[in-house]
C-alpha cells in the first residue's frame with residue numbers, strides 16, 4: 081500500500097457529523113457493538129461479491145474462500161478487520177463513508193431534537209452502521225479495492241471523525257476491505273483477542289462466512305503464543321442449520337444483522353420446505369414499526385437467496401402488502417440464479433411461495449396471539465392497522481386475518497384494542513344474534529355515545545371502533561363465525577331475540593303515544609332530518625341521530641371528499657326519547673316559537689353527541705343562552 085496519489089480532503093455531509101457526535105455520546109454504554117456492525121458489513125460485502133460473481137466468475141475464482149480476519153495489536157492499540165468481499169471504488173468510498181445513503185436515516189438525523197437523551201433512544205432504530213467505529217476509535221483507516229478494479233486503483237480513506245476525511249489512491253494487492261481502528265485511550269480494553277472472541281460469539285455466531293482470529297495458546301512458562309487463524313464462529317448460513325441446533329441468541333443476532341434493528345424480534349419462524357418446491361424461510365416479526373411503514377416507497381420485503389447465494393434485498397414479491405412489516409430471508413432452490421425483480425413479478429414458483437409464506441406468517445401471529453398475549457398486544461399496537469388492510473387485500477385468508485383483529489369495547493372499558501372477535505362471540509348474550517359495533521372520531525366520543533344506552537341496559541357488549549381506517553375496514557366485513565356485524569348508530573334498532581315480548585309491546589305503545597310529538601317535530605325539522613322517530617334506544621339522553629344502514633361514516637366521507645368526490649347529502653333520522661324530561665317538556669309546550677327553539681336545541685345536541693360539528697354553532701349558542709337567561 082504505497083504510492084500516494086490524488087489525496088483529497090472532503091467534508092462529511094452535515095448529517096454524518098451530527099450522527100457521529102450523537103453516536104459517540106449515546107453508545108458509550110455499549111461500545112462493543114462496533115464489532116457487530118463492522119462484521120455485518122464485511123459479511124454483506126461477501127454476499128455482494130458472490131452475487132456479482134454470477135456474471136464475473138473470475139472475481140471470485142482468484143480468491144474463492146470468503147472470510148473475515150481480525151487482528152489485534154496490543155502495543156499499537158489497534159484492531160484490524162480484513163475481508164475479501166466486494167470492496168469499494170473511490171466513488172463508493174466517498175458516497176458510503178462520507179454521507180448517509182439511506183434516506184430514512186438521513187431524515188431522522190435532520191429531525192434530531194437536540195435532546196441528547198431522546199435522540200439517543202432513537203438512534204438504535206436506524207442501524208448504527210460503519211460510523212459506530214468511532215465509538216471506540218479516535219482514528220479509522222479504510223483500505224479497499226473493489227473486485228474487478230486494478231490493484232493501483234485501490235483507495236485509502238482516513239478520518240478522525242471530526243468533520244472531515246481524506247481519500248487517496250493506493251496500491252492494494254488483494255480485493256476487499258481492511259479497516260484499522262486506532263483505539264481511543266478510554267477504549268483500549270478492546271485490544272484484547274480474548275475479549276473480541278467473546279464479542280464475536282455474542283453477536284456474530286450466525287454470520288455465514290468464517291470470522292477468523294489467530295489461535296491463542298499458552299506455553300509451559302505461561303506465556304501467550306499465537307497460532308494460525310481459525311474460525312471463531314460456526315460459519316454456516318444460519319438458516320441452513322437444523323433448528324434444534326440454533327440458540328435463541330443466534331436467531332436474535334441474525335435478525336439484528338438482516339433487519340438493522342437493535343431490538344430483539346417478537347417472534348420468528350424457521351422452516352424448510354421439501355418436495356415439489358424446495359426452499360427455506362426464516363421470518364421475523366419485529367418489535368417496533370419502522371418509520372417508513374406507511375410510506376409508499378418504504379423498505380419492505382425479504383432478503384432473497386438462491387441456493388445460498390445472496391440475490392437481493394427487499395424482495396417484495398414473497399409477501400402481501402399487509403405483511404410488509406415482516407423481515408427475514410427466503411432461500412430458494414427452484415429460482416434461477418439470474419432471477420431479476422422483473423422475473424419475480426410473475427411466475428408459478430413465486431406465487432406458490434408467496435401463498436405458503438403468507439399462511440406461515442399468519443400462523444405465526446395466531447400462535448403468538450394464542451400463547452403469548454402480551455407479545456401479541458405489542459405486535460397489534462405496532463402493526464394492527466397494517467394487518468387490517470389484509471381483510472380487504474387477502475380474501476383467501478380473510479378468516480385467519482379476522483381472528484387476528486383486536487378492538488376496544490364497552491367491556492374492556494379503555495381505548496386499548498384488546499378484544500378478539502372470537503372472545504366477543506363467546507361472551508354474546510343469550511338471544512344475541514349480531515356483533516354490535518360503533519364507529520366514532522375517538523374513544524371518548526364512542527364510549528359516551530347515547531347509542532350505547534340500551535346496550536348498557538341489556539348488558540350487551542359493543543365494539544368501539546375509533547381508528548380512521550375502521551369505517552373502511554367495516555365496509556369489507558360482513559360476518560364473523562356466522563354472526564353479522566351491526567353498526568348501532570345505523571338503521572333501525574334491531575336487538576333480535578334480545579327484545580322481550582314486553583319490549584315489543586312497549587315499542588308499539590311508544591310509537592302510538594308519541595305520534596303527535598313526532599309529527600310536530602317532523603314539520604319543524606323537515607329540511608334537516610330524514611325523519612323523526614320515538615325510540616327505546618335511549619335511557620339517559622333526550623335524543624340521538626341514526627344514519628341509514630348504508631350511509632358512509634364521517635371518516636369515510638372526509639376521505640372520499642378529500643379525494644375530490646362529490647357525495648350526495650345524507651340526512652340522519654332524529655330519534656327521541658319520550659321518557660326524558662326535556663322531551664316530555666317539549667311535548668307539553670304549546671308556544672310554537674318556544675317549541676321550535678327547544679326542537680332545534682335537541683337536534684343540535686344529538687349532532688354534538690355524535691361527535692359531528694354543527695352547521696351553525698352560533699345559532700345554537702344563541703338559542704341555549706336565551707333559555708339560560710330565562711332560568712336566571
Ligand SMILES: Nc1ncnc2c1ncn2[C@@H]1O[C@H](COP(=O)(O)OP(=O)(O)OP(=O)(O)O)[C@@H](O)[C@H]1O
Pocket residue numbers: 117121122125163165166167168176177206207208209210211257340
Ligand atoms: N467491509 C465493507 N466492504 C464493502 N463495502 C462496505 C464495507 N463496509 C461498509 N461498506 C459500504 O458502506 C455502506 C455504509 O455502511 P453502513 O454500515 O454505514 O450502512 P449499511 O450497512 O448500509 O446499513 P447499517 O447502517 O444498518 O449498517 C454499506 O452499505 C456498504 O456499501
